Structure formats: structure tokens, C-alpha cells
Amino acid sequence: MFLCCCLALLALIPSSFSISPGVKVKLTEKGLEYGRQLGMASIQQKLKTIKVPDISGTENVSPIGKVHYSLSDMKILDVGLPQSEVDLVPGTGVRLAIGNAFISMNGNWRVKYLRFVKDHGSFDLNVKGLTITTSIAIKSDETGRPTVSSINCAATVSSASIKFHGGASWLYNLFKNFVDKGLRNALQKQMCPLVADAVSDLNPRLKTLNVLAKVDQYAEIEYSMVSSPTVSTSSLDLSLKGEFYNIGQHQEPPFSPSAFSLPPQVNDMLSIGMSTFTANSAAFVYYKAGVLSLYITDDMIPKSSPIRLNTRTFGAFIPQIAKCFPGLMMKLLVKTVKNPVITFEPNNATVQATATVTTYAIQPNATLSPLFVLNLDTSVSAQLFVSGMRLAGAVTLNKMDLTLGTSYVGEFQVRSLDNILQMVLKLVVIPKLNAKLAKGYPLPTLGKMKLVNTQLQVLKDYMLIGTDVQFTG
Structure with missing residues (x-):
């Protein structure tokens, strides 16, 4: 039916009424x-x-x-x-x-x-x-x-x-x-x-509309309507909830969507605007699920790297470690301690994260001896793109700041560890994160829907996807 596209071009009529949407759709x-x-x-x-x-x-x-x-x-x-x-x-x-x-x-x-x-x-x-x-x-x-x-x-x-x-x-x-x-x-x-x-x-x-789309074992995203469609002479505008939830536990985050508007003049069949609320609700879900942490061992460091996760490497900067724990391998635990914050500015998506880095020496009997805890504040830039019917991304490190939280080996200069921690982030943590982001998150879709000629741009407080659409059956 002719409306197969109109409606099939996205999720439609209201099932619930709430505050501002996290996702907006404009059918032109x-x-x-x-x-x-x-x-x-x-x-x-x-x-x-x-x-x-x-x-x-x-x-x-x-x-x-x-x-x-x-x-x-x-x-x-x-x-x-x-x-x-x-x-x-x-x-x-x-x-x-x-x-x-x-x-x-x-x-x-x-x-x-x-x-x-x-x-x-x-x-x-x-x-x-x-x-x-x-x-x-x-x-x-x-x-x-x-x-x-x-x-x-x-x-x-x-x-x-x-x-x-x-x-x-x-x-x-x-x-x-x-x-x-x-x-x-x-x-x-x-x-x-x-x-x-x-x-x-x-x-x-x-009926195939993905009102509640599963992302992975931890999260799902809701695309139900929060208000009735707005019809003008040039477009049909739709408001979707656009919120991530822990699977089976729909806990609202401690922040709300902010109002945003899609540009009126577009040359695409469809515009999809996804706000920072949607992105931050995803960060909140994964933080609450306790999965924003990673144990790092030496076998995760490329063999070509001259820096190894052992007490010899760290002992060169902190002599107490080499003296008290000679010849031992080490393990790091990088763990976020606050909900990461995502911001969208024109042509720039940034993630601010606060974490701790806990270092251990691995004893011969496999027990872990804590060495020190660092406070880590990082900023990463995100490149966002559409892959199939999913929104995907990749991040690169902007900057990081280290401070000493707790030391079990005496005082030392934290700045001396900057290069080691940057290496760990760039070679291990960020590739792991990018592998996850590359899998993407489902966009609202209907039946055998395909996006073509897709463009994505980051604007103030939201990202805009402009696309044409094809239905293959």
C-alpha cells in the first residue's frame, strides 16, 4: 500500500504519552x-x-x-x-x-x-x-x-x-x-x-515494528511513541521514546530528554534524530549492569610492545615495586566509577569517563597483591556511522588525567606512569570498546527495510541521520 512506505518508513502512532522524545523521525x-x-x-x-x-x-x-x-x-x-x-x-x-x-x-x-x-x-x-x-x-x-x-x-x-x-x-x-x-x-x-x-x-x-529492540544480553532499546504524529504540509514528524533499558529491569536514568528539533529542509526520504539522552541512557544501562570494567594482563599487550605488564617495567618508574615484588607479572583492573557522559556538539561527539585503575602483582600461587589505585579521567572522541540498520561507532583517545588514589608501595610520581597507561588504553581498552561499538545498536525499523544513501552528522545535542529507504519485500 502506498502507506506501506509512509508508516513503514518508521515507527508510528502513540502507545504512551510522556515527556520529550529521545528520537525523532521526519518523513518527507x-x-x-x-x-x-x-x-x-x-x-x-x-x-x-x-x-x-x-x-x-x-x-x-x-x-x-x-x-x-x-x-x-x-x-x-x-x-x-x-x-x-x-x-x-x-x-x-x-x-x-x-x-x-x-x-x-x-x-x-x-x-x-x-x-x-x-x-x-x-x-x-x-x-x-x-x-x-x-x-x-x-x-x-x-x-x-x-x-x-x-x-x-x-x-x-x-x-x-x-x-x-x-x-x-x-x-x-x-x-x-x-x-x-x-x-x-x-x-x-x-x-x-x-x-x-x-x-x-x-x-x-x-506488527514487525521493533518497539522494543534487543541490543545484547544486557540492554534493549524502546522505540514506542511518546506523542501523536505532527502533520504539516511538507512532512510527517514522529516522536519516539528512544531509551535504553537493562533487559527485564526498566529503571529510569537520573536525567531526562531535552527538547530538540530536526531541520525543516531536507532532501532525503527520512530523517532520524537521536539525542544525547538516548546515548547517555545507553551509558547508564551498561554502567548499572556493571560491565564497564576490564581486567588486563600481559598476554593482551601486543608482543611487539617494549612495555610489558610486569614488576620489572613498573619497577623502572616505581623502584619499590621491583624491590618488593621482583620478577612477577601484573594485572590491571580498569573500572568506571561514574556514569559516562556523552555530549554532541557540531561535528564532535565526546565521551567523558571517570574510572579507577587498580594494579596487582600476580604471586606464584596466583593470588593478587594490590600495588596501587589510580584515578583516571579520560576524554574520547567518537566517530559515528550507520551500518545496515544499526548505528555503530569507534572512539579515539583525546586526553587522560591520572591522580593517585591509594598506594600500597609508598609515594611515587604518578605522571611517570602516563605513557604506560596511555599505551594500555590505546592498545587494549579502546580496541575492546571499539569491537563492541562496531556491532552497533538497532535503529527503529519495520519489516524488510533498507537504508540507502545514508549520511550522518553530529549537531548540537543530537545526531542527524538523513537517508533514503528501500523495501525488499
């Missing part, structure tokens, strides 16, 4: 035009299923009197929809108009007159000037997914040209006008129900 006139192209094929196939019932009647035809006629075995041969348009009606919804459509069909005819005279043959019918207009109502079901229906439908047939074959041509031309009228009425009655069926056929597809 270009998107509607793509939907119209998809939908006309669907409606055309529906109209080809018209079942015209047998028509019979009696008319007084001068000069022979009453003529009993019947038309039967009528079949649709072709349906043409050369003109159609889809319009956004501000504050209301979507209007579909089909004009100058035509239907061609054939069938058999029979007549009886003067009590005993019978005749029969076949006929061809061409219906022209068919117009259909309907509005599309959009509502939500109990799961927060959209449902659609056709309302205020009207259909008219301006002309029907019938051509009879076989029998006495002088006879059937006498009652052709009566037959034309009966056929036009029979066709008009079926137009709107078939269009309504074509619209309703979209609903099973809308």
Missing part, C-alpha cells in the same frame, strides 16, 4: 512519493480482484416491448492507474487521490424478448474516468504499534463503454445504456472496500 514529501509508487502497485493488484456479480433486468425497448437481459462470467482484464497523488493534510493525516483510472473487462450476455426469441454473445467493457479519494486514519494498538484504516472514501466512474459481439447488433444497441449504468454502479460499490482492504493489508507488516 520525497518519502511519501516513494510510498505512493509502492502503493499503486498494491492497489492495482487489489482492483484486479474485483468480482462483478451477474447483472440481469428487464427493460421496455421500443418497438419490441419488454427485453429480459443478463450479463455473466465477467472478468477483469486490465487495471490502469495513470494518475495518483498523496498529500499530507496538516493536523489530520494523509490523503490518497487516484484519477483518470481505467478498467477493461469482458463477459457474456443473453437476451429474451417476444416471449420466445433468444439471443446471446460476448461483450467487452472499458471503464474510464475512474476516481478514488480516501483518507488514511492512523491509530495505535495495545502494543504501541501502528494500525491503519481507510476512511471517508469516495469512488466514481464517469463512463463505461460496452461493445457487444455476436447476436443481432440492432438489438443490443437498444438497451446498451441500461447495461452501462448497471455495470458502473456494480463497479463503484466495490472500489472503496478494495482500497480499504489494501490499506488494512499493511497492518501485518506494521
